[in-house]
Amino acid sequence: DAGITQSPRHKVTETGTPVTLRCHQTENHRYMYWYRQDPGHGLRLIHYSYGVKDTDKGEVSDGYSVSRSKTEDFLLTLESATSSQTSVYFCAISDTGMQAFFGQGTRLTVV
Amino acid sequence: QKEVEQNSGPLSVPEGAIASLNCTYSDRVSQSFFWYRQYSGKSPELIMSIYSNGDKEDGRFTAQLNKASQYVSLLIRDSQPSDSATYLCAVNNFGNEKLTFGTGTRLTIIP
Numbered sequence: 452d453a454g455i456t457q458s459p460r461h462k463v464t465e466t467g468t469p470v471t472l473r474c475h476q477t478e479n480h481r482y483m484y485w486y487r488q489d490p491g492h493g494l495r496l497i498h499y500s501y502g503v504k505d506t507d508k509g510e511v512s513d514g515y516s517v518s519r520s521k522t523e524d525f526l527l528t529l530e531s532a533t534s535s536q537t538s539v540y541f542c543a544i545s546d547t548g549m550q551a552f553f554g555q556g557t558r559l560t561v562v
Numbered sequence: 563q564k565e566v567e568q569n570s571g572p573l574s575v576p577e578g579a580i581a582s583l584n585c586t587y588s589d590r591v592s593q594s595f596f597w598y599r600q601y602s603g604k605s606p607e608l609i610m611s612i613y614s615n616g617d618k619e620d621g622r623f624t625a626q627l628n629k630a631s632q633y634v635s636l637l638i639r640d641s642q643p644s645d646s647a648t649y650l651c652a653v654n655n656f657g658n659e660k661l662t663f664g665t666g667t668r669l670t671i672i673p
Contacts, residue, residue: 482659493665494606494650501659509660541605548659549594551652553605 454478455554457542463560470529472557474542476522482545483525485509485517487538488556494541500525501548532561565589566653568664577673581638585651585664588632594654595627595634596661599647606650610636641671 454477464470474483484499486509496509498517506517514536516528529536537560543551567586575581583597594613598606612618612625612634624637634653638645651664 484660486663491665494663496660496662499660545659549654549661550596550608550611551661552608556605 455542455544455552457540457554457557459557460555461558463562464532466533466561467531470532470559472527472540472542472559474525474527474554476525476544478544478546478552479522480544480546481522482548482551483519484543484545484551485515485525485527486541486543487511487536488541489538497527497540529559532559534561537561564664565662566651566664568649568651568667570665571668572670573667574670574672575641577641577643577671579641581641581645581669581671583636583638583649583651583667583669584633585635586633587651587653589653589655590629590632591655592629592632592653593656595625596652596654597623597625597634597636598650598652598663600650600666601647638669643671643673645669646671 456475458473485497486494495511500506500519518526540557542554545551597610599609600606610625612627618625622639626635648666648668650666652661
C-alpha cells in the first residue's frame with residue numbers, strides 16, 4: 452500500500468461524538484487526500500493537503516476538518532459524528548498531485 | 563452532468579474474452595487519466611495511466627484516450643477470473659492537484 456497506514460481500520464461510534472482518523476505515510480509525498488466511498492457515489496474527496504499546514508476543501512467537506520502538522524501525518528476529524536458519515540474512508544498520497552496511491556481504508560459506523 | 567461518468571454494470575465477460583470498460587468526462591481541460599482496480603473490501607489500486615491521445619499498452623491492459631470525444635477506455639485482453647473487480651476511472655485537470663473519480667464499473671469474468 453505504498454507506505455500508507457490508516458488508523459483505526461474499523462470504528463463504531465455514537466452520534467454526536469468527535470472522531471479522528473489518522474493517515475501516516477513513509478513516502479515523503481507532498482500531497483495527501485481524504486476520500487469517502489459510498490455505494491452509488493464512488494470516491495468523493497473530503498479534504499486534501501498540498502503541504503504542511505496547507506489544506507483545502509473537497510466536494511464533501513461539510514462536517515469534517517483536517518490538520519497536517521507534519522509531512523507524514525494527515526488527520527481527519529469529524530467534529531460531531533452523524534449517521535450520514537457512516538462510510539469507508541480512504542487516505543491517498545501523491546508526489547505529483549496526479550496519480551495517487553491509497554491506504555487500506557477505515558470503516559466507520561456511526562450509530 | 564457528472565464530471566466523470568461510468569456505466570455501473572455489472573459487466574459480465576467470459577473467461578478469455580476481451581473486457582471493455584468506458585469512461586466519459588465533462589471538462590475539456592482534463593489532462594491526466596487513470597484506471598484503478600478495486601477488489602471487494604479492498605482499497606483502489608492504480609493499474610494504468612494515460613496522458614496523450616491514442617493507446618497505451620501494459621501487459622493484458624490497454625488504455626485508450628480520445629480527448630476530442632472526451633472518453634477514455636480500458637481493454638483487458640484474455641480476461642481471467644482474477645480480473646473480477648470494480649474498475650474506477652479518475653481524471654485530473656491541469657493545475658488541479660486532485661483526482662475526480664467515476665462511480666466505477668463492476669466487472670465479472672465468468673469461467
